[in-house]
Amino acid sequence: MDRIVEVISKMLASNKFSAIKEMLSEMNVVDIASLIEEFETEEQQVRLFRLLPKQSSADVFSYLDNEIRTNIVNAITNKELSFLMEDMFLDDAVDFLEEVPANVVTRVLAQTDSNTRNLINKFLQYPENSAGSIMTIEMVSFPETYTVKQAIEQIRATALDKETIYTCYCTDGKRKLVGTVPLRRLIVSPEDTVVKDIMYDDNQLIFVNTLDDQEEIADIAKKYDLLSVPVVDKECRLVGIITIDDIVDVIEDENTEDFEKMASLLPSEDEYLKTSVFSMFRNRIVWLLILMVCGTFTSLIIEGFEAKLPFIIGLTAAIPMLMGTGGNCGNQTSTLVIRGLALGDIEIKDYFKVLWKEIRVAVLCGIILAVANYGRMWITKILTGSEIENNTFIIVSLAMAVAVIVAKAIGCSLPILAKLMHLDPALMAGPMITTIVDVITLLIYFAIATVFVQYGLVTA
Amino acid sequence: MDRIVEVISKMLASNKFSAIKEMLSEMNVVDIASLIEEFETEEQQVRLFRLLPKQSSADVFSYLDNEIRTNIVNAITNKELSFLMEDMFLDDAVDFLEEVPANVVTRVLAQTDSNTRNLINKFLQYPENSAGSIMTIEMVSFPETYTVKQAIEQIRATALDKETIYTCYCTDGKRKLVGTVPLRRLIVSPEDTVVKDIMYDDNQLIFVNTLDDQEEIADIAKKYDLLSVPVVDKECRLVGIITIDDIVDVIEDENTEDFEKMASLLPSEDEYLKTSVFSMFRNRIVWLLILMVCGTFTSLIIEGFEAKLPFIIGLTAAIPMLMGTGGNCGNQTSTLVIRGLALGDIEIKDYFKVLWKEIRVAVLCGIILAVANYGRMWITKILTGSEIENNTFIIVSLAMAVAVIVAKAIGCSLPILAKLMHLDPALMAGPMITTIVDVITLLIYFAIATVFVQYGLVTA
Numbered sequence: 021m022d023r024i025v026e027v028i029s030k031m032l033a034s035n036k037f038s039a040i041k042e043m044l045s046e047m048n049v050v051d052i053a054s055l056i057e058e059f060e061t062e063e064q065q066v067r068l069f070r071l072l073p074k075q076s077s078a079d080v081f082s083y084l085d086n087e088i089r090t091n092i093v094n095a096i097t098n099k100e101l102s103f104l105m106e107d108m109f110l111d112d113a114v115d116f117l118e119e120v121p122a123n124v125v126t127r128v129l130a131q132t133d134s135n136t137r138n139l140i141n142k143f144l145q146y147p148e149n150s151a152g153s154i155m156t157i158e159m160v161s162f163p164e165t166y167t168v169k170q171a172i173e174q175i176r177a178t179a180l181d182k183e184t185i186y187t188c189y190c191t192d193g194k195r196k197l198v199g200t201v202p203l204r205r206l207i208v209s210p211e212d213t214v215v216k217d218i219m220y221d222d223n224q225l226i227f228v229n230t231l232d233d234q235e236e237i238a239d240i241a242k243k244y245d246l247l248s249v250p251v252v253d254k255e256c257r258l259v260g261i262i263t264i265d266d267i268v269d270v271i272e273d274e275n276t277e278d279f280e281k282m283a284s285l286l287p288s289e290d291e292y293l294k295t296s297v298f299s300m301f302r303n304r305i306v307w308l309l310i311l312m313v314c315g316t317f318t319s320l321i322i323e324g325f326e327a328k329l330p331f332i333i334g335l336t337a338a339i340p341m342l343m344g345t346g347g348n349c350g351n352q353t354s355t356l357v358i359r360g361l362a363l364g365d366i367e368i369k370d371y372f373k374v375l376w377k378e379i380r381v382a383v384l385c386g387i388i389l390a391v392a393n394y395g396r397m398w399i400t401k402i403l404t405g406s407e408i409e410n411n412t413f414i415i416v417s418l419a420m421a422v423a424v425i426v427a428k429a430i431g432c433s434l435p436i437l438a439k440l441m442h443l444d445p446a447l448m449a450g451p452m453i454t455t456i457v458d459v460i461t462l463l464i465y466f467a468i469a470t471v472f473v474q475y476g477l478v479t480a
Numbered sequence: 481m482d483r484i485v486e487v488i489s490k491m492l493a494s495n496k497f498s499a500i501k502e503m504l505s506e507m508n509v510v511d512i513a514s515l516i517e518e519f520e521t522e523e524q525q526v527r528l529f530r531l532l533p534k535q536s537s538a539d540v541f542s543y544l545d546n547e548i549r550t551n552i553v554n555a556i557t558n559k560e561l562s563f564l565m566e567d568m569f570l571d572d573a574v575d576f577l578e579e580v581p582a583n584v585v586t587r588v589l590a591q592t593d594s595n596t597r598n599l600i601n602k603f604l605q606y607p608e609n610s611a612g613s614i615m616t617i618e619m620v621s622f623p624e625t626y627t628v629k630q631a632i633e634q635i636r637a638t639a640l641d642k643e644t645i646y647t648c649y650c651t652d653g654k655r656k657l658v659g660t661v662p663l664r665r666l667i668v669s670p671e672d673t674v675v676k677d678i679m680y681d682d683n684q685l686i687f688v689n690t691l692d693d694q695e696e697i698a699d700i701a702k703k704y705d706l707l708s709v710p711v712v713d714k715e716c717r718l719v720g721i722i723t724i725d726d727i728v729d730v731i732e733d734e735n736t737e738d739f740e741k742m743a744s745l746l747p748s749e750d751e752y753l754k755t756s757v758f759s760m761f762r763n764r765i766v767w768l769l770i771l772m773v774c775g776t777f778t779s780l781i782i783e784g785f786e787a788k789l790p791f792i793i794g795l796t797a798a799i800p801m802l803m804g805t806g807g808n809c810g811n812q813t814s815t816l817v818i819r820g821l822a823l824g825d826i827e828i829k830d831y832f833k834v835l836w837k838e839i840r841v842a843v844l845c846g847i848i849l850a851v852a853n854y855g856r857m858w859i860t861k862i863l864t865g866s867e868i869e870n871n872t873f874i875i876v877s878l879a880m881a882v883a884v885i886v887a888k889a890i891g892c893s894l895p896i897l898a899k900l901m902h903l904d905p906a907l908m909a910g911p912m913i914t915t916i917v918d919v920i921t922l923l924i925y926f927a928i929a930t931v932f933v934q935y936g937l938v939t940a
Contacts, residue, residue, distance in 0.1 A: 341775025
């Protein structure tokens with residue numbers, strides 16, 4: 021790609037516009053958008069964009085990032101802007117306007133006809149991440165009383181302005197959504213069939229509400245393998261559709277949000293390289309501070325036992341390894357449970373099944389880890405010639421086995437508890453679990469050590 | 481849903497089959513599959529399945545899970561089985577056969593005609609997760625020399641057997657893929673247009689190879705917003721397509737794999753509740769053992785310094801909190817970088833940009849955390865009346881600031897290094913980073929403490 025950027029830069033500099041136009045007309049709109057983003061100066065980017073054939077400029081525009089889009093809007097004439105807005109699908113236009121400075125929004129809206137302007141204003145009012153905010157109005161819909169012939173004629177006449185024509189929506193006299201019919205069905209049916217007789221209706225009709233959350237919509241589309249999901253208002257009137265390409269974006273956004281929450285980050289919608297240092301700092305520091313303050317508990321426990329318990333060689337040295345293992349065990353379990361809840365494989369009612377499974381896995385892991393730890397400490401002792409007593413190995417191994425079981429029990433319980441309380445289970449991931457498991461592990465560890473000292477099993 | 485299960489159980493018991501059939505014919509195939517899975521006995525499940533109308537049984541079958549599918553195959557007659565296999569899309573049949581016991585595969589293959597049998601055998605040989613293993617052959621393709629009229633006639637005649645008809649594939653005399661044409665374009669074009677003149681070809685033609693990895697295919701489909709991706713063999717001949725519903729599944733599988741790797745689990749393709757305790761144990765114990773053995777380093781460091789450094793009140797007590805904070809910082813960074821690499825927002829060449837950004841974020845986080853930690857320790861001292869010296873707070877805060885910066889630098893470097901070495905960056909997540917950061921944090925901590933002791937800044 022780098023060579024092509026170089027060549028086009030030179031062509032731009034020597035005004036070889038028609039040759040550039042020829043090149044661009046051979047390329048896919050997505051690739052043109054990536055190409056424009058690779059140019060260094062704003063001027064080059066805008067000039068290249070203006071060389072695009074009119075029919076693909078709106079498409080390319082919708083794949084560009086917001087910074088470049090804002091630059092383009094600032095550089096083009098009102099007439100060009102008005103053409104661009106008319107040619108964009110409504111959902112792309114709304115997407116763009118949600119992210120740019122207010123003065124750009126004002127200028128853009130001034131260049132659209134009043135009808136579109138009203139629609140855009142309405143769409144901008146839907147809550148973030150609701151069906152209304154990501155839907156588009158460019159769908160095919162017709163009365164259920166149409167014949168197949170009438171339906172296909174309407175599709176032919178309007179197909180170019182629709183975001184998808186592959187699922188068509190059927191309405192009754194009051195614009196209520198009453199059925200869907202795939203283009204596939206229309207095409208194979210005799211011309212005089214009435215649409216009502218071949219459409220999917222009643223239990224087979226799947227739709228969402230304007231205020232439904234995008235995550236639910238993605239789940240529905242995945243479950244039923246839909247190419248588009250119809251959106252209705254409170255009166256069940258068809259107001260828009262959400263297409264599979266936007267649903268795929270929602271799926272990826274929701275996954276990213278889960279990854280972020282699980283790493284104790286505040287979720288951010290921006291790409292890594294486009295997020296400012298300050299907002300990165302803000303997204304991270306909140307949880308870091310909370311978790312650090314929670315660390316006070318572990319410090320207090322250690323201080324308390326240091327005061328009470330006589331010094332045992334090797335006891336404190338094992339703390340990081342012990343807590344690390346507990347944290348890793350809890351992390352494994354909480355990740356599996358959080359993911360299972362997100363994908364619908366696990367539900368709240370499965371809690372006891374999950375807990376019972378985790379306890380069995382934990383017992384297996386705990387035994388193996390305890391035995392391996394004993395061996396590890398014994399080998400280390402031989403290699404380093406340290407004076408740690410063998411009974412100290414037993415304290416560490418016992419504490420480890422118990423910690424593993426506790427960690428796995430907590431790791432599966434907290435995400436399900438969060439779900440039960442209508443919180444996001446992803447918040448109950450690694451760092452949160454680790455902090456709780458740390459405290460419990462330490463208490464178990466010192467309790468076992470105290471018993472060993474009381475019975476004279478280790479030299480204090 | 482529970483009441484419907486109860487009602488149908490009773491209806492099954494009293495042989496009210498035609499009423500059940502009526503009910504099922506009103507339901508969506510996906511919902512029927514979930515319904516069947518809710519019945520308790522194998523017998524009920526199989527009986528319900530056999531009551532399905534013939535035209536939807538293959539569809540419902542492809543949404544059932546493997547255990548029930550195997551039971552059904554074992555219970556139905558050869559004739560029913562043969563009908564079922566004929567009616568299933570090839571990719572669904574292959575999916576099913578990949579997961580069931582060998583004796584079931586043998587019986588199923590015996591009931592298919594030799595043509596399908598050969599195809600299935602060929603598909604079963606493609607490597608797991610390759611394009612070949614997830615593609616289907618039920619696509620619409622015709623010679624580029626067809627007119628629009630001929631093309632639409634062919635679609636009408638064969639649409640019912642095709643997995644999608646919305647993107648059609650054009651081939652030359654040698655069955656090579658030379659272009660694609662959306663049904664939308666065919667429908668709006670005059671009947672006598674030659675397909676060659678309206679198809680997307682050359683740079684606009686996007687396809688994958690049978691051996692390409694499914695992750696790449698998902699990336700391509702996402703990037704270009706495709707409803708289906710054509711698959712070609714080494715000679716560029718069209719051999720199949722992959723449809724968007726399967727691509728959505730691939731996206732979710734790949735995300736799950738990343739979640740699992742990032743929590744130091746071996747990836748598993750099974751649902752949580754359907755994975756046996758033993759395979760869960762196996763998937764978890766490997767990394768737990770490796771990370772535990774790595775814990776030897778932290779133990780050795782602490783033992784080493786315990787021997788050299790005089791006892792300072794409060795110093796060891798702060799270790800868990802200090803290491804926790806370092807781990808959390810590294811975890812945040814590595815998660816963002818791993819996700820950025822997976823989504824293509826970050827590339828290897830961006831390494832220095834990423835590092836520079838992380839260092840700035842880390843300095844901000846480090847300063848705030850160090851100051852907050854000083855305050856936290858000071859307040860704790862007042863509340864508990866402990867004898868920790870104020871200079872010990874400075875040791876901990878200084879070590880924390882340095883640890884944060886080191887953790888963030890490592891957290892962004894390791895995933896990019898993994899990518900450079902063609903390893904999966906997701907392996908360089910939380911637990912791995914934490915283990916490395918732990919060691920470095922401890923070394924920094926004790927080094928600072930040693931300096932403070934040397935200069936008499938704390939009472940030893």
